[in-house]
Amino acid sequence: MATPREQFAENLRRARERSGLSQEALADECDLHRTEISLLERSKRSPRLETIVILAKGLGLSSPGQLIDGISY
Secondary structure, three states: OOOHHHHHHHHHHHHHHHHOOOHHHHHHHHOOOHHHHHHHHOOOOOOOHHHHHHHHHHHOOOOHHHHOOOOOO
């Protein structure tokens, strides 16, 4: 079973790909460094709540909850 961090990484990657953004473009949109996006998508870093909100906005999601949808422990 995937860890919550791995599940978030997959949700983020899917949302970014659906939006048609590269990691670099998403980073620019969110005022984050592109390595931050890469680390999150590779489940090497856990996001802060503020980062989840910023990413959701940058991806044009209706709710930050979409990035944590389906995560279980």
